[in-house]
Ligand SMILES: O=c1[nH]c(=O)c2ncn([C@@H]3O[C@H](COP(=O)(O)OP(=O)(O)OP(=O)(O)O)[C@@H](O)[C@H]3O)c2[nH]1
């Protein structure tokens with residue numbers, strides 16, 4: 001395998017995957033690279049796994065190619081697991097990262113340091129036409145900061161401090177994020193599965 005299609009339109013995810021697969025000499029293409037535009041898929045699932053499966057199977061069927069889809073998000077304990085599967089659209093359907101960050105910080109304004117635990121979750125679905133879809137999960141535990149710091153990454157990275165670090169995910173270099181991220185961890189699981197099946 002020297003090329004993989006990731007069924008996403010999120011540039012931040014594409015950059016993460018380019019780093020992750022580039023190390024294995026595998027070229028990453030996404031829905032943003034296709035000549036024919038692909039319609040948005042409505043994410044109607046209740047879980048990351050359901051949404052990842054929906055995206056992977058729809059695109060695999062449409063293009064008759066093996067694809068990986070990623071559904072991911074941030075679960076904050078003090079907000080009862082929110083934003084969860086609604087992470088991209090937390091502050092509205094236009095999917096604005098800055099507005100999403102502002103909404104989290106506002107909702108957590110009164111939450112004490114010791115109660116700011118959170119985790120990123122990533123579900124990866126590998127869909128191959130005619131085969132059963134494979135799903136693997138990855139997690140990254142940490143805390144929500146009180147201000148946003150850092151310019152790398154995307155989404156909530158500037159307000160997420162991984163466990164064992166005193167900087168945010170957005171202050172880490174791309175390769176440092178990939179080494180500990182929910183996406184990197186899910187991909188390790190998928191790679192391990194591919195090697196033994
Ligand atoms: O700080 C972050 N670092 C990450 O590493 C990360 N991974 C996911 N997220 C958040 O979760 C949403 C995914 O939602 P999502 O899986 O539906 O993707 P999406 O709608 O952006 O693109 P697509 O893949 O569906 O085309 C994203 O938009 C982000 O808000 C992240 N935030």
Ligand SMILES: [Mg+2]
Pocket residue numbers: 043088
């Ligand atoms: Mg989405």
